[in-house]
Amino acid sequence: MEAENALVRMHQDLQRALKKPAERRSWAMAVDVRKCIGCYGCTVACIAENVLPPGVMYRTVLDIELGKYPNVVRILKPMNCQQCDNAPCVPAANAVAPGSLEKRPDGVVAVNYERATKEAFEAARAACPYKRAVYFDDGRFYTDGTPARQAYEMRPSFEYGKEWTRTAGKPPVNALRKCHFCVHRVENGELPACVTTCVGEATYFGDLSDPQSLIAQLLRENRDKVMRVYESKGTQPRVYYLTDTPVLCKSQHP
Amino acid sequence: MKESTAPRLTRRRFLKTTALLGGSAFLLSRLGWPSELFARTRLAEYELTKPENILYTVCQQCNTQCGLKVKLYDGLAAKLEGNPYSPWNLQPNISYRASPLDVATLDGRLCPKGQAGIQTVYDPYRVVKVLKRAGKRGENKWVTISFDQAVDEIVNGGDLFGEGHVPGLKEIWALRDPKLAKEMADDVKAIWAKKTPEEKKAAVEAFKTKYAEHLDKLIDPDHPDLGPKNNQLVFMWGRLKGGRSELIKRFTVESFGSVNAHGHTTVCQGSLYFASKAMSEQYQKGSWTGGKKFYWQADQNNSEFIIFVGASPFEGNYGPTNRAPGLTRGLVSGRLKFAVVDPRFSKTASKAWKWVPIKPGTEAALALAMTRWIIENKRYNAKYLSNANKAAAVADKEPTWTNACWLVKIVDGRPEKFLRAKELGLTDEDRFVVLQDGKPVAFDPYDTANPVKGDLFVDTTIQGIRVKSGLQILWESASSKTLEEWSAICDVPVRDIIELAREFTSHGKKAAVDIHRGVSQHTNGFYNVFAWFALNLLIGNYDWKGGMSQASTFDHTGGKEGQPFNFAKLNPGKTTAFGISIIRHEIKYEQTTLFERYPAKRPWYPLSSDIYQEIIPSAGDGYPYPIKALFIYMGSPVYALPAGHTNIEILADPKKIPLIVASDITIGETSMYADYIFPDLSYLERWEFAGSHPSITQKVQPIRQPVIAPLTETVKVFGQEMPLSLEAMLLGIAEKLGLPGFGQGGFGEGQDFTHPDQFYLRMVANVAAGDRPGNEVPDADDAELELFLRARRHLPKTVFDPERFSQIVGEKWWRKVVYVLNRGGRFDNWEQGYDGDYIKNRYGTLINLYQEKTALTINSMTGKPLAGYPIYLPLADSVGRPIEDEKQGFDLHLITHREIVATKSRTISNYWLLAVMPENAIVMHPRDAQRLGLSEGDRAKIISASNSEGVWDLANGTKVPMIGTVHLTEGIRPGVISFALGYGHWAYGATDLVIDGETIKGDERRRATGLGGGAGVHANAAMRVDPYLKNTCLVDVYGGSAVFYDTRVKVVKV
Ligand code: SF4
């Protein structure tokens, strides 16, 4: 599998999946922790793609040091919303803000920016066992406080296939924000921003219901190495991790 | 693609209106898009995957120079991706033949800095108009002036600042007759060729008589070898790639006639380049010449074992995008394991089979220990090493060969010259000698007909001449200490040494030593590099798949057959620059008329060039001569150099350098001392030919091209409109001076050089032509041509005019140029990088295990000859004295590192990167912290023997204390501390400045913690000043490196 170009293969997988009816796609992500080099390329690509403000980072990377000199271990583990099939955030947020979160048939837990208020955010955050999954857009800009706010922060994002302009004083400002597997890119035939940029070639994405897909093959062929974070909580996350040390990797989750 | 192009033109319309803003628009921020531009609500398709909204170019957030795919939204660079045509970004890259219309949804990889690049481009602190200083140097008070006024003042000089006369360039351009220059240059060479001081003196007198009428054009008639006054113009640069490189040299050297055009190589990894240059020198017509300024890297996509020494390809060192996937794939597939030799547990080390936290500065000791074990255990490739010439190598199917078996004469116990066959009466021809079964045999290293092999270990006397083989000499150096003794020096356990050596010799040709800054930036850097690269020679892995690889590029300068524009012939007014350079490079001290005693006043560098740390301090000392004008392009020596604070004192003093002109995109730590700042275009607005790196095995030429409208002011030069830029500055000055090689007929009869496009488009055509007839790219078809135009619909005529473009290259090349630019350059397909078990683009010749040229070079500071073979040298100052600051209580060894989210001096404007890592730290082991009473998060100051106050003195009344936050980690060798480069700024938008009387507030997110900001510490000023030179950092006097890693410091709580 080494000579193969994972991005090209997944890109082909994606075109195949898009030919299917939307409700029969099953998006999932896999991260090979052994290959993550902790570069934060995914983090920044995501900020750029989705025009994220200060304080909002859909995708982060945990950098955990263990051991004593010179026997040191460093675990580099990316985290984003796990798009759980049994997502505790959905009922919690919808209870305070009806219609704010929706579990889509393709697996994505989608935010309705018009309805996902601060209360929805707080409820979702409290319900979600994963730290670093849900964020609140408090309306700040990175270039505020400099001689002038810059255009790259004022351009629209295309999340969920719509144009969102933060300067309009409307959503997504003052809304809950989180990873959506870049469905706006995916549905236009482009892999998620964190996946295409992943410098370590550690991040995989595709349609789990397609056995031919690289992601399905990867998970199938590495059963002993696959783990999901907080599986025991019954959340059924759609982000899978591959590691040589599943126990260690699991125990190190904050 | 249902949208018409019309509504997309808003940005262009907007640019027109900004011209009305007039004088106050000196910063980019004043030219920004109005916020209401995008504030409309509509439900649109995802715009960014449409081919007509995509342009391909090259990243320059660091020097890896990855391919870029720029997604545009209303002319704004909205999102950056990796270019899938480029082997940097996709491994394997997609076929070069694929149409850009078909691959718009396919992205390549990009590192976080690459992703954040638009924040460098759209930095609110970018300057867009010419600035002239309104206060003292470094005071950071400026006025905007017109381009024409700036050019006029620089050319004509005068009392420009009310501080007295400033010489203009027209005064410095003293020698203008190319014929006279050529004649003088030849006569200077003749002076250097004279053997005795008396003969030299006589030759100087003869020179003075011959040129009696022209002595006023010389810097010093008593020392004609200093050259003409023209040399008092110095052009220095930081990051510079092809295209602009030729332009700067054309201006400075070819047309103006100054020898002083110098790059920054030694601040990065100079001794890596120059030790490799010495290893690649070839014997031609009786002398060693043609050594390449280059180096090798491992072919990580095929290696089975790599030792990374002082290199972290996951964080820097020409990674990570291009190198990481090959490494991580190899780890997971089981193909590869690697070791990391580094005092710090880098992210690369975190994936290593073995981390070796070596004592900094002892890298050669570890290499020689391994060498000893490998030779002792006969695990070297004897077959490879015994090949004395090309024919023998070819017979063995080896692309390269060495001089391991050549005989070297031993004079007074010291290896000197190679034995020549003449000396034994074997032949009259100039031949070297090997011993074959004890019998001397003469040979020509490049002979392709008669294979000659030699005995590997020779120590004997032939006809009364004491000789040893090259390998014998290496063995003696390696066995001068026991493994235990070497281990004690480098503090690597003997069992680790053996394990490394055994593993390295267990994979045939698929093992490699890959080294970088951590090896070269020491006072002994040259020999550290040599020792490690000699290990690669022991297994003979050069040019082998999985072994050592060199870079390979499509030439853009037109020297190859079939290329349409040969730049060597496109400068009819070319003159001959001559004389000793300000950095005294590529000339031996002893040959010059300045030779008097050892140590020389400052070091001479016969084996190196581009010695960055020497430029400004040499000007400060006026050695070998004072300079009059300094141009600085995309470089910040103050910030980037070790002990860069020593440069401030000189820059701030107009008596030392009367005129300083900077080309920069912001007001940085160095350009703040300029008299004039010419705003430059950022990397998304301009041209460059980015070249390649050794680990890329494919032949390539990534091309940087304008993908957004220029953000700087438009100016007029030679009657043509163009954006303010390096090009406009040079063309404008050339126009005012009447410099040959520019303007009407600048390229020759009927070929004008009045616009930058005329330079760069010709180069693109050369790349399109390829290396040989038949190697041209295809023509762009109609659909591609239409895409080419549509995707550039937001670019103004100043930078994109299809009519101008096509006229420049001519009909024959136009569609080929389009084909290349549509893909962001030219890239061979992946498989074209290999040829069976070999790397396709080969080095393919002799590699010197013994360096005769080096052995015949004298250290200008000690008067002692250099060793021609790998040795371990203890750390020393420039005159060879040990540095013993630890005895004064400086108990910690300071090193630096790169975080993946920062590049040395130019990413502090990238707020997305600061969001990941807002501040760097003083990184230390808990054991040291405990001893010093420090804990995690404490504020502490770094001081050293040469900076006991622990500050940057900006010479403007401000001092920046080197205060940072302590971070504790088990991942660093106790006794060593480190900080990440790129943080803790005091310029580049970090502090207040005044333009046209208006105060521009600095941003504390960029500001050094010591100045009350949040951006951590830049501790280069703590690095040791050389005790003899006194205004420069420690140096590697052999390879030229500026020394980053040999300073002892104290860390004190504040
Ligand atoms: S881009 Fe990939 S390698 Fe880099 S931090 Fe993210 S997951 Fe890890």
Ligand code: SF4
């Ligand atoms: S490594 Fe990163 S910053 Fe450097 S050229 Fe590549 S993408 Fe740009």
